[in-house]
Amino acid sequence: MATTDVELTGSTAAYSADNPAPLIEAPRARTPRATPSTPRIRANVELYGWVFMRLSGIVLAVLVVGHLLIQLVLDGGVSKVSFAFVAGRWASPFWQGWDLLMLWLAMLHGANGLRTVINDYAERDGTRFWLKMLLYAATVFTVLLGTLVIFTFDPNIR
Amino acid sequence: MPAGTLYRGREGMWSWVAHRVTGVLIFFFLFVHVLDTALVRVSPEAYDDVVATYKTPIVSLLEYGLVAAVLFHALNGLRVVAVDFWSKGVRLQKPMLWTVVGIWAVLMAGAIYPVLGHAARELFGS
Numbered sequence: 001m002a003t004t005d006v007e008l009t010g011s012t013a014a015y016s017a018d019n020p021a022p023l024i025e026a027p028r029a030r031t032p033r034a035t036p037s038t039p040r041i042r043a044n045v046e047l048y049g050w051v052f053m054r055l056s057g058i059v060l061a062v063l064v065v066g067h068l069l070i071q072l073v074l075d076g077g078v079s080k081v082s083f084a085f086v087a088g089r090w091a092s093p094f095w096q097g098w099d100l101l102m103l104w105l106a107m108l109h110g111a112n113g114l115r116t117v118i119n120d121y122a123e124r125d126g127t128r129f130w131l132k133m134l135l136y137a138a139t140v141f142t143v144l145l146g147t148l149v150i151f152t153f154d155p156n157i158r
Numbered sequence: 159m160p161a162g163t164l165y166r167g168r169e170g171m172w173s174w175v176a177h178r179v180t181g182v183l184i185f186f187f188l189f190v191h192v193l194d195t196a197l198v199r200v201s202p203e204a205y206d207d208v209v210a211t212y213k214t215p216i217v218s219l220l221e222y223g224l225v226a227a228v229l230f231h232a233l234n235g236l237r238v239v240a241v242d243f244w245s246k247g248v249r250l251q252k253p254m255l256w257t258v259v260g261i262w263a264v265l266m267a268g269a270i271y272p273v274l275g276h277a278a279r280e281l282f283g284s
Binding site: 081084149 | 212228
């Protein structure tokens with residue numbers, strides 16, 4: 001049996017300028033997951049939430065400021081708001097659509113914002129979980145109630 | 159700076175705090191507002207009775223506060239979008255905040271008469 005060229009000694013003492021140690025390359029790319037506890041799918045959900053906050057925020061800035069202008073500033077401000085005023089506006093599909101879009105975007109935008117606030121300040125796992133369940137229940141209830149009211153509004157209820 | 163905190167102070171932190179506080183306030187008002195509007199499905203009288211409270215001087219003052227919160231949250235939110243998506247956004251975040259505060263102050267001055275005028279007439283006579 002022939003002798004091998006390299007003798008494995010388990011020590012680096014044998015390496016010198018004439019006989020350098022083999023270079024170990026650093027990893028060139030991160031592993032796909034930042035940490036094992038953050039699965040890819042959840043990281044993407046957070047990304048979509050982040051994008052949604054910005055897109056819905058831009059639309060809401062227009063819808064809500066317009067809403068405040070109509071309800072609180074123009075034509076006598078809040079003093080003209082009444083059942084008849086609501087009936088007049090919801091006779092138009094345009095304003096129904098405006099209010100429906102504003103309701104959905106504002107509730108989802110606000111719910112996601114409050115979810116972030118709960119995650120930041122509620123430190124115990126149980127507290128965090130139940131606060132978010134309460135938030136989701138209240139959000140679903142309010143969105144459905146508001147949607148129902150817009151679609152079933154009856155100006156001749158009396 | 160106290161040890162063990164991530165808060166860094168200055169304009170960036172305070173605008174973030176104000177954004178959070180105004181956001182939570184607006185969200186809680188939104189719940190109430192959807193509920194009061196839902197009264198149009200009960201009867202015109204029930205709705206008009208509740209809306210009458212919105213026309214009292216004290217609630218008008220709260221409405222002025224609501225307008226303040228909504229306008230700050232909207233304007234500062236657009237600043238946040240600019241910081242995230244505009245190439246010069248990060249560098250100009252501070253001047254943009256003072257622009258937001260300036261526009262907000264002008265709009266709030268403009269909102270005094272339309273929002274609070276009705277309450278003033280009721281309190282002091284017309």
